Amino acid sequence: MRNATPDHAEARTAAATAGAAAPATAPGSTGAMASTTTNRIVSSTPRPANPSHRPPAEPFQQRAAAALRDDFLRVAVPRATYRQHYGRQEALAQLGDPLKWRERARAIRARTIAQLDRYLDQAIAAVKARGGHVHRAATAGEAVEAILGIIQRAGARRVVKSKSMVTEEIQLNPHLEAADIEVVETDLGEYIIQLAGHRPSHIVAPAVHLSQQQIREIFSREAGRPLPDDAVALAAFARQQLRRKFLRAGVGISGVNFLVAESGTVVLVTNEGNGRMVTSLPRIHIAVMGMERVVPTWADLAVLLEVLARSATGQKITVYTTFVGGPRRPGEADGPEEFHLVIVDNGRSNLLGTRFQEALHCIRCGACLNACPVYRQIGGHPYGGVYSGPIGAVITPLLGGLDGWDDLPYASSLCGACHEACPVMIPLHDLLVDLREEVVNRRRPAGEAAHEDAGPRARPSGTSGWKGATAAGGEAGASGPEAGGRETGVWADSRREASSSDGLHGLRHRAEGWAFRLWRWAFTDPRRYRLAARLAAWLQAPWLVQDEPAPSAAPPGATGHRPRDGQREAAGPVPHGRAVPHDRAGKPPAMPATQEDPEEHAGAPGAGAKSDRRSPAGFPAGLPAGLPPGPSAGLMDGAVLRGGPGPLGAWTASRDFPAVASRPFHARWADLAREEEPGPAAAASPGPLQPGVPPESRPGPLPGSPPGSVPGSPPASPRGSPPRPLPGFAVMESGPTAGLPRVDHPGPDPAGWPERFGRELEAVHGTWTRVQGGTPEAVAAACAAACAAFVRSRGLRRVVAWDPAAPDLPEGAGPVLEAVLHALEEAGCQITRWRDHEPGPSPLRLREAAATADLGIVVAHFAIAASGTVAVVHGPGRGRAVSLLPEHLVILVPGAVLVPTLAEAVTGLTGRYGVADPIRAPQNVTFITGPSKSSDIELHPVVGVHGPRYVHAVIYEPSRSR
Numbered sequence: 001m002r003n004a005t006p007d008h009a010e011a012r013t014a015a016a017t018a019g020a021a022a023p024a025t026a027p028g029s030t031g032a033m034a035s036t037t038t039n040r041i042v043s044s045t046p047r048p049a050n051p052s053h054r055p056p057a058e059p060f061q062q063r064a065a066a067a068l069r070d071d072f073l074r075v076a077v078p079r080a081t082y083r084q085h086y087g088r089q090e091a092l093a094q095l096g097d098p099l100k101w102r103e104r105a106r107a108i109r110a111r112t113i114a115q116l117d118r119y120l121d122q123a124i125a126a127v128k129a130r131g132g133h134v135h136r137a138a139t140a141g142e143a144v145e146a147i148l149g150i151i152q153r154a155g156a157r158r159v160v161k162s163k164s165m166v167t168e169e170i171q172l173n174p175h176l177e178a179a180d181i182e183v184v185e186t187d188l189g190e191y192i193i194q195l196a197g198h199r200p201s202h203i204v205a206p207a208v209h210l211s212q213q214q215i216r217e218i219f220s221r222e223a224g225r226p227l228p229d230d231a232v233a234l235a236a237f238a239r240q241q242l243r244r245k246f247l248r249a250g251v252g253i254s255g256v257n258f259l260v261a262e263s264g265t266v267v268l269v270t271n272e273g274n275g276r277m278v279t280s281l282p283r284i285h286i287a288v289m290g291m292e293r294v295v296p297t298w299a300d301l302a303v304l305l306e307v308l309a310r311s312a313t314g315q316k317i318t319v320y321t322t323f324v325g326g327p328r329r330p331g332e333a334d335g336p337e338e339f340h341l342v343i344v345d346n347g348r349s350n351l352l353g354t355r356f357q358e359a360l361h362c363i364r365c366g367a368c369l370n371a372c373p374v375y376r377q378i379g380g381h382p383y384g385g386v387y388s389g390p391i392g393a394v395i396t397p398l399l400g401g402l403d404g405w406d407d408l409p410y411a412s413s414l415c416g417a418c419h420e421a422c423p424v425m426i427p428l429h430d431l432l433v434d435l436r437e438e439v440v441n442r443r444r445p446a447g448e449a450a451h452e453d454a455g456p457r458a459r460p461s462g463t464s465g466w467k468g469a470t471a472a473g474g475e476a477g478a479s480g481p482e483a484g485g486r487e488t489g490v491w492a493d494s495r496r497e498a499s500s501s502d503g504l505h506g507l508r509h510r511a512e513g514w515a516f517r518l519w520r521w522a523f524t525d526p527r528r529y530r531l532a533a534r535l536a537a538w539l540q541a542p543w544l545v546q547d548e549p550a551p552s553a554a555p556p557g558a559t560g561h562r563p564r565d566g567q568r569e570a571a572g573p574v575p576h577g578r579a580v581p582h583d584r585a586g587k588p589p590a591m592p593a594t595q596e597d598p599e600e601h602a603g604a605p606g607a608g609a610k611s612d613r614r615s616p617a618g619f620p621a622g623l624p625a626g627l628p629p630g631p632s633a634g635l636m637d638g639a640v641l642r643g644g645p646g647p648l649g650a651w652t653a654s655r656d657f658p659a660v661a662s663r664p665f666h667a668r669w670a671d672l673a674r675e676e677e678p679g680p681a682a683a684a685s686p687g688p689l690q691p692g693v694p695p696e697s698r699p700g701p702l703p704g705s706p707p708g709s710v711p712g713s714p715p716a717s718p719r720g721s722p723p724r725p726l727p728g729f730a731v732m733e734s735g736p737t738a739g740l741p742r743v744d745h746p747g748p749d750p751a752g753w754p755e756r757f758g759r760e761l762e763a764v765h766g767t768w769t770r771v772q773g774g775t776p777e778a779v780a781a782a783c784a785a786a787c788a789a790f791v792r793s794r795g796l797r798r799v800v801a802w803d804p805a806a807p808d809l810p811e812g813a814g815p816v817l818e819a820v821l822h823a824l825e826e827a828g829c830q831i832t833r834w835r836d837h838e839p840g841p842s843p844l845r846l847r848e849a850a851a852t853a854d855l856g857i858v859v860a861h862f863a864i865a866a867s868g869t870v871a872v873v874h875g876p877g878r879g880r881a882v883s884l885l886p887e888h889l890v891i892l893v894p895g896a897v898l899v900p901t902l903a904e905a906v907t908g909l910t911g912r913y914g915v916a917d918p919i920r921a922p923q924n925v926t927f928i929t930g931p932s933k934s935s936d937i938e939l940h941p942v943v944g945v946h947g948p949r950y951v952h953a954v955i956y957e958p959s960r961s962r
Contacts (some may be wrong), residue, residue, distance in 0.1 A: 087314020
């Protein structure tokens with residue numbers, strides 16, 4: 001157990017206060033939660049500070065200034081956020097029309113939160129019907145008491161945890177450590193920061209602020225010996241250390257990505273496999289969730305899963321998506337004996353019925369952090385709380401109270417990038433403005449009206465909406481030396497430094513002060529803003545630079561080049577050339593890594609290495625991808641501002657700024673609208689498909705489509721001509737995603753799905769073999785030969801496999817699995833069949849066999865061609881540990897279980913296995929997409945963290961199998 005850090009010592013004191021203030025909930029009982037119907041507003045109903053959201057002593061400006069002085073942080077955070085941001089854009093583009101998917105996701109979240117009490121009651125009833133226990137906690141103290149009571153009643157001394165932001169919020173770890181319970185974080189990033197004594201700096205990548213060298217020192221201290229400075233070796237050390245903890249822990253604690261109300265299913269979205277370990281190996285599983293994480297149906301879940309992984313990590317789907325229903329059933333050897341769900345309010349119900357209710361729509365993907373220009377420069381710790389970035393600047397003051405957090409609403413440029421990135425379209429910039437209004441109203445003199453009668457968007461009287469927004473910031477003391485009659489933050493710091501400095505140093509600070517005053521004067525009036533923008537567009541030409549396009553894609557005459565970081569600009573203006581051409585999706589072509597920087601191909605330069613700040617897709621980090629070239633393409637398209645006159649040249653050495661538009665927005669919008677009008681050849685031009693989708697997989701036209709229309713376009717409207725179809729799209733006709741378009745659909749012909757599945761599996765570091773044609777016996781023999789060849793090539797000896805006689809295997813899969821095991825036995829392998837539903841090895845021996853096995857063999861119940869994903873349904877004879885603990889995994893995939901997309905897999909699981917029925921549903925279903933992986937060590941991709949390191953699929957198709 002690690003020593004408590006000062007942060008955790010403070011947390012213990014705060015938690016003791018919270019526990020004393022809040023009534024204790026008896027272990028196992030159902031605590032009362034605050035009412036879910038309220039119309040309160042923060043300023044009109046002041047609340048005491050929430051002890052679980054204790055503000056730091058230093059103001060935000062001071063914390064941000066300290067972060068800006070960290071040289072590694074200023075390189076690592078932009079590199080990580082740019083990579084994830086552009087990965088998100090590329091992944092969402094594969095859906096075809098991301099806006100339609102985001103609108104559907106937003107509608108689902110809005111409907112859910114509007115009827116939250118109804119869906120929570122439904123979910124609680126379903127969890128209880130499946131044998132689980134539910135604890136409702138109104139405060140952080142009640143949640144901690146409930147969890148601590150469960151652990152103490154079980155007599156457990158060790159707890160393993162998967163990543164959970166809500167347990168960070170309630171400060172669970174220090175409370176458990178104070179009770180002499182060892183707490184082990186098992187997510188690689190969380191394990192790193194636990195050993196370092198830090199808080200998470202990102203929702204998805206908690207250790208993004210640490211370098212590989214720092215992580216090596218942390219792990220070497222834990223190991224008691226020097227470890228190599230290699231990401232793979234460091235991850236292997238963590239795997240070895242944590243595997244022992246997993247197998248000996250009595251309690252596992254996880255977060256909850258979603259709770260499906262209709263079936264009481266807890267959904268966990270992970271990449272490393274630790275979430276599966278925590279929910280499968282310990283005797284007791286405790287899932288902790290914020291009350292807003294509920295989703296009504298599996299159909300709604302299918303939409304949210306499609307946008308969550310793409311927005312969070314740029315993946316089509318994470319490696320593991322686990323659906324947990326409750327304790328294991330009779331006849332099952334693995335899985336928890338007890339399941340507890342702790343639903344935490346902790347201030348959330350105060351937002352229901354207010355203008356801040358949309359903050360509860362958040363699905364914790366972290367996309368707003370990656371898009372935010374403020375977060376990109378300072379990282380997560382300056383925000384002071386558990387949640388950082390734009391969403392943290394919103395929910396931390398809302399959950400913790402404005403006292404001590406009233407500076408966070410000003411930690412934003414209000415540019416709206418967070419709203420554009422959010423998969424559920426939360427207007428975070430609007431919520432920040434509303435919070436600024438709350439701050440201003442709280443600071444008004446007692447006799448002055450607070451303008452609350454004017455409505456939720458009221459501004460100080462006598463000001464326009466534009467000036468009101470800036471005036472609010474001024475009165476809060478954050479918009480400059482002229483605001484509110486006092487100077488704070490960077491303004492005061494600049495003035496103090498200037499007054500205490502001599503010579504050119506002081507002159508520079510005084511000049512910067514006047515420049516900021518001029519900027520504020522120009523940007524607080526729309527007319528002055530437009531004039532300043534035109535002037536800036538005219539003056540910017542000498543400092544417009546672009547990356548050199550790839551030779552194959554460079555247009556004639558393209559000469560623009562941006563020097564690499566750390567290099568001095570050439571004397572004189574840098575010539576600018578034409579823009580890099582975009583494809584139909586608005587994305588420039590990929591550019592290969594240069595010879596001077598071979599690590600760029602992996603997207604993860606080593607510690608201290610200089611990077612030219614390209615995104616993984618190869619285009620410049622400052623380029624707003626996803627936007628089609630408009631009428632001003634050429635000079636402006638893809639260009640960024642670098643260098644600048646005087647001291648600006650040094651100040652912008654590590655920053656990219658988008659070029660100022662050369663024409664007003666309304667003029668460009670009008671031209672774009674005219675370009676979007678369909679021409680005579682619009683319907684006949686199918687356009688290119690996205691990379692990875694072969695022409696033969698292009699979906700055919702839907703019924704009712706006019707001749708010559710784009711395949712997959714909507715049918716003609718009876719009222720007139722159809723709208724202009726989008727290139728290469730398939731519009732889903734039925735199922736959970738009905739009416740939503742997507743580009744990456746594998747096509748309507750099932751004959752092409754196995755090939756597509758295999759190529760997608762290769763893309764996520766898996767391998768595959770295809771066996772087709774012949775009698776079932778011949779196909780079984782061919783599968784056995786393929787598996788035997790795989791085993792020989794790897795030198796594997798110990799094998800654990802599902803029982804070929806287990807119930808609920810896909811039709812015909814039992815004989816194929818038996819043939820494979822027989823062939824491996826003849827090859828000299830030691831075989832353990834997972835026979836927990838009949839007399840055979842004890843559950844303990846089965847787990848030991850899985851933990852020491854070289855290879856696990858399972859059968860897919862469904863396989864998703866669009867992502868290379870397999871769905872495995874666990875139960876008697878189909879143990880969870882078989883696909884989790886061995887280093888190698890072979891999955892037998894019957895051709896009959898292939899489906900095109902996630903939506904069809906969800907529909908099939910609902911119909912065939914009753915996952916939406918709390919009585920029929922299996923207690924555990926897992927989607928597996930390739931080997932386990934992580935990028936928590938300075939973005940270096942590492943394969944095989946907690947789950948299997950090698951995944952091999954054998955797709956078999958007997959003649960007339962479909």
